[in-house]
Amino acid sequence: MHYTTVKTILSPTNGMNLYRGCSHGCIYCDSRSNVYQMNHEFEDIEVKKNSLELLKKSLKNKRQKVMVGTGSMADPYMPIEKRLEYTRNALKLIYKYGHGFTCITKSDLILRDLDLIKKINETTKSVVQMTLTTADEDLCKILEPNVCSTKRRVEVLKILNKNNIPSVVWLCPILPFINDNEENINKILDYCIDSNVKGILSFQMGLTLRDGNREYFYKKLDENFSGLKDKYITHFKSNYHAPSPNNSKLMRIFYKRTNDAGIMNKPNDIFSYLHELPAKNETKQTTLI
Secondary structure, three states: OEEEOOOOOOOOOOEEOOEEOOOOOOOOOHHHOHHHOOOOOOOOOEEEOOHHHHHHHHHHHOOOOOEEEEOOOOOOOOHHHHHHOHHHHHHHHHHHOOOEEEEEEOOHHHHHHHHHHHHHHHHOOEEEEEEOOOOOHHHHHHHOOOOOOHHHHHHHHHHHHHOOOOEEEEOOOOOOOOOOOHHHHHHHHHHHHHOOOOEEEOOOOEEEOOOOHHHHHHHHHHHHOOOHHHHHHHHHOOOOEEEOOOHHHHHHHHHHHHHHHOOEOOHHHHHHHHHOOOOOOOOOOOOOO
């Protein structure tokens, strides 16, 4: 872990990353890609020391209320958050200044902040986005070794639902020749339906590989799936997109089951929902007790 000072914290679309790098160890993580120009080891988490000061200033000065998002590049609920509480303190600011909140995570640590997420949702809007890739618990330990299991994440989704917090599931990546099978997709969809999720994001079945994350992914394939790296190289060469050979069949299952269950399944619709802050009574600045 190391600290850095930054000039800005919110993007033009009101996204933020309080940390840079990640310790979850997911073998497919795109955030490892060289394109992001990370100048430190990925597991050496960069903590943006002045991020909360910048966030306070930005939120306080916004004329319109917005949805503040986090988690696109680094999970806001990595183990380091348990001690530092940057995400929790950001939630306090979001609530204080009457904005909405959404995040992407794989961690059950988010339940620690359920009190604040509920308060924000009562005043404006909260949406929790959870990534699910495999229903096989043993495979989950290989693909996502340092984070809670799929079953635990589903428990989190159900707890959120009981507390009237809407959720969206990222059904990706689906790795060719590993978890791109009907049994896996149907089981994850079962989980989503049972948890009453609002939407499921799928960008077709497959994954993306760029310089940086490709090398790490192939290293992990060699460690855990003998011979599979050569199969990837044969099928996908150095292409950015590695689509599942089962994509068409699996996407038909995905669309049929989500349509039947009344679950949002079009990425543009879901992203519009995540960015939309419903018109409510004018929110007064709130003091946390």
